[in-house]
Amino acid sequence: MDQHFGDRLCAAVTRRRSHAVVGIDPVLSRLPEFIRRDAAARYGKTARGAAAALLAFSRLVIDAVADQVALVKPQSAFYEMYGQWGIAAFWETIRYARSRGLLTIADAKRGDIGSTAEAYAAAFFGHPSPLETWEDPDQWADALTVNPYLGSDGLVPFVRRAGARGTGVFLLVKTSNPSSGELQDQPLFSGESLAQQVAKLADSLGEPLVGRSGYSSVGAVVGATYPEDLKLYRAEMPRAILLVPGYGAQGGTAADVVGAFNADGLGAVVSASRSVIYAYRATDPSPAEAVAAIAGAAEAMNRDINAALRAAGKLAW
Template structure:
């Protein structure tokens, strides 16, 4: 982010976009699309984020393309977040961890997205495995879909008294604690107030004042904030600033359609990405 700016570009090869690029909705089209994006944007953007669902819908061949895309990005020197949104408990969560963040797994990018709604502690196998291999996780916290707030900002009652502690705030607090421990283990906690830990949150670019209303201390997370929704979904640098307040230095804003829609021409993709990066400066 320091070297290349605050932009993450999603690799979202959904059928209409494949057609718009003149490609088939099949494994061959999937591969051509994904590798073109890597080739065009590596060296320009901070992070690429392949959406696992669009690969998995093609079965084993699609998963093989996801593996190839991750490997190509690594070879080109660009970080990847595998957008898989996994969440489970015990040995099953460890299985997901082994797939997406264990060293040597062909599906392991540099980070993975996780769902915490079986309890934040259910993510411990994935967080531990990620940290052991020098990787990270992004935990869903405040998403931009309208129905998300009913769960993410739900308040708990005990004997009729509203505590005012939200699900999202608990997630953010737990992430902050995990990052504090990681940064402390690095040898000199607090020496670099700009250092970020490896447990990040997913916060929608269009959620407005949800963090403030939910009592979510985003700056206290001390981790990166992956913020999808930039561009075609209505998010902008201004809306991102309104969401994060003083946590601007942690922002990694994500755009998919706004950049990918400029393709398939590689120069047009690069120009669209640079425009988005400039807007976030």
Template structure:
């Protein structure tokens, strides 16, 4: 199946464009889950019930690999188990690892995350070493029905330090957007969506609109909604009339919704309710 078909089928099934970010900040995981167990076990006890509670309301999941890797091999084992569990729930898995390197190193990264039998469907990649460093990821994704999301305009406050620098008559982010659009032309589905997507932050709505014009075939992965300040009304320009074209990520606002209620014992219940509310907030896209 084409990666864009996988995503759009999930959006249709769930009537949701919500992507659940799996960022298990260790200091914010309820203390009772950490008692008498190793970090990997605590992470699983936290994330598996959250996936169950949120599953009816989300189109996919996006685990941030750093929160697992910090615990070494046991952390990576937990990462793989979380990904396989999400896949068992028919949820596409987008690995947020922001990989990027030259030649054979990029090929190794691509095989690790986009290989045929890996329990992942897509990977975020960093384009700032040049177009040649993206080619191994594009090739591997095309071979195996996977996707990549290239960092174009990120949601962090300092993104403009580099991404908004002028190059001739365009900005760095616009130049990258045109490159992403071109790289994606070789693998379009029947609805003209590419498997080569773009990361564009919710915190920059004006740029979001401009970059959509530069990347008409790309599925946007939109971080920055919710906890980072991005609002649903700012995201309309990323979507097409069919309700497709983008996935909106929410991580902390869902995972740690229990903090506002001061009910850590009901962390999964509060996560599910937060996911339901976020889905409804974004429902005018469906």
């Protein structure tokens, strides 16, 4: 692969003319009936069966959006529910997305210290020299979401491995949930908020990893549900790519996310999960109906965001 995640992301977004990230958050009870039926017929209503259903659905979503978006973001938690079978489905989802030309963000929000952080970095980015280890050389994602609470010695192992592998880190700065402010908005003695402090950390950790695009492989998560914050954090981290969740089902609009973009029309990607992947209305759509609904939702999201950027004079193409 190209040796720099930030550059790869900018190129892929520009090529597809899409700033959308499709979050793959597969909840068994919400999957199309034909998928659950097939999985149960093959493996019974077991963890293995559930994982087969999750994988079938993930592939369907990827097929539906592969020509329209540049990135997908599978959410690890939903796969982890089904143990080893779920994890196999998670990595197969990542590999399948890569094979369809998509960049993959593993949304696993890992965070730990020292040698444990090294192990997580190895788990999600692979080894710089795969032949030297017993790891599966094919087990890696293009990027990983990382939790900053443990401080920089918990972050450096991820950043270092990302630099060596050409992968990316998205540090949680300001999340999209209602109570994100409880800790993240706490004003510090310095007058800044905790999340601003984390933003500074992301900016300095990312400085050595700025690519030819001008963007770093260390990005940051900032929720669309706090539009004023988006502008603030955009200014705090000019070279970071912001991963902006909260568009769609969580209530964020295209107008809300415009502030996340730089004047060059780049520097942010906007994530939606439920509003895209469950866009089919029926509980028992046909495969073609499900694909068409999901593809349509992704296309509508592209149009919506691009129109808002054009109105703001920030369209990159």
